[in-house]
Amino acid sequence: MLERIAARDGALHAYETVMAESALAEAASADRNLAAGGSRGPLHGVPLAVKDLLWTHDAPTAAGMAIHRGFRAGEDATVVARLRAAGAVILGKLAMTEGAYAGYHPDMTVPINPWDAEAWPGTSSSGSGVATAAGLCYGSIGSDTGGSIRFPSAANGLTGIKPTWGRVSRHGAFELGATLDTIGPMCRSAKDAAAMLGAIAGADPKDPTALLAPVPDYLAGIDGGVAGLRIGVAPAFMALGCDDDALAAVEGARDLLRTLGAEIVEIAFPDASQILRDWFTLCAVEAASFHADTFPSRRTDYGSILSTFLDIAAGVSAVDMHGIAVRRLAFRGRVEAAFAGIDLLLLPVQGLSGPTMAGVLEAAESERGIANLLRYSCPFNMTGQPTITLPAGATAAGRPVGVQLVGRHLDEALLCRAGHAMQKASDWHRRRPGPSAQH
Structure with a gap:
C-alpha cells in the first residue's frame, strides 16, 4: 500500500499526510499478534486511512485548513482509537475541503477523481473517496454533514454509510455542524462497511452525544437478504x-x-424545500460557533467559500433559530410518518449524475442548482437517519452513479443487509476506475 501511494498519489492528491513509519510499526504488531493467535477481528492488519479532520496523536490534523496545518492533538479521536484497537493499520490522513464545507482552501490541493480527472470527486470527504476507489487504502473514514460521505461515495463508485446521528462518537473530530455531523465508513462493499462500522460505533464517555444503544454485530445477519422487506420509492419527490x-x-x-423478493411501495415524501433552506442557515450558525476563536478575527487565513458561508451566521436571529428548531422537529415527525408502511426508502444520492467540478461550481451559483445537488442528502442530516450509498450505474462518460437506501434511526444493520444482498446479485461495486487502479 505504501509503495502504491508513493507511485500513484502524486497524480491523485488523496493524502494530506502519509504515516509510513507508524503504519509499518502497526503492521508488524498485527503480524505478531496474529502469529500468537490473537486476532482482533475482521479489521486486524487491514490498511485503512482516515479523513484529516480526525485527531491522531502521531500526525498533524489540518481539517483542510491552512490555519491548522501543523496542529497536533494530544490523543487520537475515538474513531481512530477504535480502529487501532481493532487491529487496523492507519496509512495516513486524507485530503478534504476547508473545514469540511463545500470548497477547498486555495493553499490546499484538490483530490482528483480516478475515474475521470474532470469529474467532481465529491465534496468534503473527497480524499477518502479517491483513495479508496484508487486502491490507496482498503477502506476509509469520512464525515457527512449534508452529503459528504454520500457524494464522494457515489462519485467514486463506493459504498458509504452515514450512520444515525450519535451512533459514532465525534470526540476528536473538527466540527462543521455539531447537530448534523456524522462519521462513517467508505468502502468497496457493504460487507466491508459493516465491518468498519462495527469497530467504530457505540457509546463514548468522551462524547456525551454518542448514543448509548448497544452496537449489534452488523456482519452476523448480513446474509439475511431482502425478501419480504417493503422498500419505498417516492416518484413525485x-x-x-x-x-x-x-x-x-x-x-x-x-x-x-x-x-430479490422485496415489495416496492410508492410513498409521498414530505416537502423538503424549507428544510433544505433551514439546513444552510443552521449549518452556518453551528459552523460559526465552532470557528468563533479564529473567525472573523483571522478572516484572511480562510478561503472565500468557507468565509462567505460563515458570514451568513451574522444575520441570523434567535427567533430565526427557534423557527428552524421547530420546523426541524416537525419535518422529522412527517418523515417518520412516511416510513410507517415501509422498511427502507430508495432514493438518488443527488439529482446531478457524474458532474464535472466545473458543473458543480455552476450549479452552486443558483438556488435551483444547489437544491438539485442537496435535495436528497440534507434532509437526512436534519432528521438524523442512517443511509447507505451504493454504486448502481454509470453515465455515458463512464462516471459512477450511486443510489441510497435510507433507514429508520439505528437501523444500520438492515441497511448493510440490503446493500449486501444487492451486491451479491450485481457487480457495480466490483468495477474499478481503469487499469491504473486495479489490484
Missing part, C-alpha cells in the same frame, strides 16, 4: 430535479430489489 442517469440508477436498483 424524485421528479423535482433528477437527471436521466439518476432516475435510471434508482429504477435499476428498484428492479433488482423486487427480483
Whole structure:
C-alpha cells in the first residue's frame, strides 16, 4: 500500500499526510499478534486511512485548513482509537475541503477523481473517496454533514454509510455542524462497511452525544437478504430535479430489489424545500460557533467559500433559530410518518449524475442548482437517519452513479443487509476506475 501511494498519489492528491513509519510499526504488531493467535477481528492488519479532520496523536490534523496545518492533538479521536484497537493499520490522513464545507482552501490541493480527472470527486470527504476507489487504502473514514460521505461515495463508485446521528462518537473530530455531523465508513462493499462500522460505533464517555444503544454485530445477519422487506420509492419527490442517469440508477436498483423478493411501495415524501433552506442557515450558525476563536478575527487565513458561508451566521436571529428548531422537529415527525408502511426508502444520492467540478461550481451559483445537488442528502442530516450509498450505474462518460437506501434511526444493520444482498446479485461495486487502479 505504501509503495502504491508513493507511485500513484502524486497524480491523485488523496493524502494530506502519509504515516509510513507508524503504519509499518502497526503492521508488524498485527503480524505478531496474529502469529500468537490473537486476532482482533475482521479489521486486524487491514490498511485503512482516515479523513484529516480526525485527531491522531502521531500526525498533524489540518481539517483542510491552512490555519491548522501543523496542529497536533494530544490523543487520537475515538474513531481512530477504535480502529487501532481493532487491529487496523492507519496509512495516513486524507485530503478534504476547508473545514469540511463545500470548497477547498486555495493553499490546499484538490483530490482528483480516478475515474475521470474532470469529474467532481465529491465534496468534503473527497480524499477518502479517491483513495479508496484508487486502491490507496482498503477502506476509509469520512464525515457527512449534508452529503459528504454520500457524494464522494457515489462519485467514486463506493459504498458509504452515514450512520444515525450519535451512533459514532465525534470526540476528536473538527466540527462543521455539531447537530448534523456524522462519521462513517467508505468502502468497496457493504460487507466491508459493516465491518468498519462495527469497530467504530457505540457509546463514548468522551462524547456525551454518542448514543448509548448497544452496537449489534452488523456482519452476523448480513446474509439475511431482502425478501419480504417493503422498500419505498417516492416518484413525485424524485421528479423535482433528477437527471436521466439518476432516475435510471434508482429504477435499476428498484428492479433488482423486487427480483430479490422485496415489495416496492410508492410513498409521498414530505416537502423538503424549507428544510433544505433551514439546513444552510443552521449549518452556518453551528459552523460559526465552532470557528468563533479564529473567525472573523483571522478572516484572511480562510478561503472565500468557507468565509462567505460563515458570514451568513451574522444575520441570523434567535427567533430565526427557534423557527428552524421547530420546523426541524416537525419535518422529522412527517418523515417518520412516511416510513410507517415501509422498511427502507430508495432514493438518488443527488439529482446531478457524474458532474464535472466545473458543473458543480455552476450549479452552486443558483438556488435551483444547489437544491438539485442537496435535495436528497440534507434532509437526512436534519432528521438524523442512517443511509447507505451504493454504486448502481454509470453515465455515458463512464462516471459512477450511486443510489441510497435510507433507514429508520439505528437501523444500520438492515441497511448493510440490503446493500449486501444487492451486491451479491450485481457487480457495480466490483468495477474499478481503469487499469491504473486495479489490484
